[in-house]
Amino acid sequence: MTAPPQPDAPVIVAARRSPIGTAGRSLATVEAADLAGPVLAAVAADVPGLAPREVVLGNCMGPGGDLARVAALTAGLPVEVTALTVDRQCASGLAAVELAVTGLRTGTGLVLAGGVESASTAPWRFWPPGRGEQPVRYHRAPFAPAASGDPDMGLAADLLAQERGVDRTRQDAYAARSHARAAGAMTAGGFDAELVPVAGVVRDERPRAGLTVQRLARLRPAFRPGGSVTAGNACGVNDGAAAVAVVDAASHRRLGLPGLRVLGTGTAGVDPRRPGIGLVPAVRLALDQAGVALADVDVVELNEAFAGQVLACCDELGLDPERVCPDGGALALGHPWGASGAVLVVRLFSRLVRQRRGELGLAAIAAGGGQGVAMVVQACR
Structure with missing residues (x-):
């Protein structure tokens, strides 16, 4: 099926990312x-x-203020370039790209959009102390009111996997495949064109070529006794940044650059007690807006926060997991929260534009609090 023509849709004409580091390691001192x-x-x-x-x-755990403005000035952009920081938790980076696209459907010019997270340098936060009490540190913001249920993402993913019948064997096999694919892509130079060296770091830190199902099977449950989610089939805590350049259709015609035309976007809300399923209704909204079916999509990039969560979403969508993240995903590369949604778009740009491996692409990510964001793109060359 050919996507319905959208000659006036905004186009992503450039996409880059930093290497992704494990928190406390290669990028630990980089704010x-x-x-x-x-x-x-x-x-x-x-x-x-x-x-x-x-x-x-997009950003989740930074120093506060308008981080996008600080980053824009750090990049050496003119002071006249305005900046906006977005927080939709793990979906922040893709939400930022969606905002840029929405603005350029009626506006003109070039907008840079993406996300960043430095878990290593995120400031500590404390609840105000009560009378005679000491401040209490908190490690994450509330995702939802306590009365409606606000589980940690790992526990929620474990319960989702159990409820949807995704067993430990499937999760470990998926995680091992993600690492194998990412390690293979690194060796083949598949990430080189999208990477921007930062502080002397030139490659992703997390992928492990020899991470087998047998090794993963030895790991203990991480979030509850008898659970299926482990440190091996869950993403890491990571540092990284990603950004894309989005232009309006008229500017794209003048520039004559290859790119990704944005055909559809979707943002959806679900039960905050099972946030990982949030990308499913978002995908359906984006596909409907684009006028294409999931079977027509050539490259699918889902954020791999947890193998069990991704597999539950695949089952719900009727999507073969073999089609997801052909060069590995967040299980192998890492999950720098505020940047991860933008990393998905960078990966689509590399596969569809740089490497010319197909025409249609889908990026989707779930977020704490029960939300999901998705985007459908079409290569234009």
Whole structure:
């Protein structure tokens, strides 16, 4: 099936990311703005002849304030370039790209959009102390009111896998495949064109070529006794940044650059007690807006927060898991929360534009609090 023509849709004409580091390791001393700055500068340089007018950047756990503005100035962009920071938790990076696209359906120019997370340098936060009490540190913001249920993401993913019949064997096999694919792509140079060196770091830190199902089977449940989610079939805690350059249709015609035309987007809400399923209704909304079926999509990039969660979503969508993340996903590369949604779009750009491996692509991610964001794109060359 050919996607219905959308000649006036905005187009992504450049896409880059930093290497993804494990928290506390290769990028441990690099603050969020300094992670995003080089990536924004590289993406802007990839679009000669058109200056950006705005930066939209997702972030979850940064220092507060308008981090996008700090990152834009760190990138050396002119002071006239405005900036907006977005927080839709793990979906923040893709939500930022969606906002840029929405604005350019009626506006004009170039917008840089994406996300950044430095878990290593995220400031500590404390609840205000009560009378005579000491402050209490909290490790994450509330995702939902306590009365409606606000489980940690790992526990929620474990319960989702149990309820949807996704057993430990399937999860470990999926995780091992993600690492094998990512390690193979690294060896073949499949990530090289999208990477921007940061602080001397030039490659992703997490993928493990020899991570077998047998090794994963030895790991104990991480979130509840008798559970199926382990440190091996769950993502890591990571640092990284990703950004894309989005232009309106008229500017794209003038530039003549290859890119990804954004055919459809979707944002959906679900039960906050099972946030991982949130990408499913978002995918359906995006596909419907694009006028295509899931079977027509050539490259599928789902954020692999937990193998059990991804497999539950695949089962719900009727999607063969073999089609997901052909070069490995967040289980292998890592999950820098605010950046991960934008990383998915960078991966689509590399597969569909740089490597010309298909025409249609889908990116989707779930978020704490029970939300999902999805985007359907079409290569235009």
